[in-house]
Amino acid sequence: MKDITEQLEAIRRRVERADTDEGEGVAVVIRRTYRGEAEDVWDAITSPERLPRWFAPVTGDLREGGTFQVENNAGGDIQRCDPPRLLRLTWGAPNSIVEVTLTAAGSDRTDLEVRHTVPLSVAGSAAGALYVGPGWDQGLLRLAQYLSGEDLGDLTTAENSIEGQEFSRGSIAAWADAVRASTLATEDQTTAAITAATTHFAPNL
Template identity: 35%
Template sequence: MDFEKAFGADIREVGKGEREGRLTHVVRAARTYPTSQADLWTAITEKQRIERWFGDVSGDFKPGGRFSIEGNADGDITSCDPPHTLALTWEFGGNKSWVTATIQDVKGGALLTLEHELPTDKESEAHWEKFGPGATGVGWEMAMLGLDGHLQLKGQPVIVAGQEWAEAKKGKSRLRSWAEAWGESSH
């Protein structure tokens, strides 16, 4: 995979939401992949495939099941409507947020829209004020990039190559540009 031509999201949006009567921040990223809706669905929901592009994962992959991504987040699968929508909690650093992935058939492939809804309690709001939407958005764009590599390379693992790229000078520069784009999306 040519990481120098890499991009994360086609669409970046930042907005407000509401959950359980409380305001939330919403970070939304979308990208079209040249594959079918069914193939993209299995790439984001099957353990063996997730581990090739995202990380080591364990758990019970069904509604009501609990999952864990090594060195990242844990959560509960709250809703699953194959091959359209997956909703889950995202528990990271002592905070709980919510993620919804939606897949649609579109011209040229399948559109993945990922929406991450973050709470606005005092601690979460301090993190948002310090790092902005880029803290969430860039992480998801890196995941979208890994997913793209997985699909391009017909299922070959891409995690190590992606980490090496992200730590190199050109990768850091690209990630910085993504963070700036997220900042611009929030205005």
């Protein structure tokens, strides 16, 4: 892995209020710029053949209106699919919405943004970002490594390695800063979420 600090700083994070069908919600927003045209980045995040190389095997009826299942992770419905710009789907529950947007960022550069929105009743507070944000950071990191030609080997082993957990610990700190900047959670809520996230994502540090 490149310098962990460099990889953490390549990701832009924010936490904000959002509207949902169930009222007030919380959105976790993650953005990173990749080398490559939007068409190739889109293919990497939607192709059943390429997804296992950096993310996980995904099965299902992979089209707008279809369903999907990520191995050992969430499944859901594909609500919108506009290649190579927009993918919107449910993630684990009908009221958990993930929207992925790709935009050109200059010559041979693509911005990828993930926006994950849930009702406040599910998140509890903006501190809920710490339960999902570090996982998305891991995905964006692995996508960057894959697109740069790295052989990632066994993904679970890499994520659970000391280096992978050090990245997650840095990610947790960055998400805690984003939660505090949002002013949408108390310090007690944020501290409790940091503890829970560390236990899950970096248990050996």
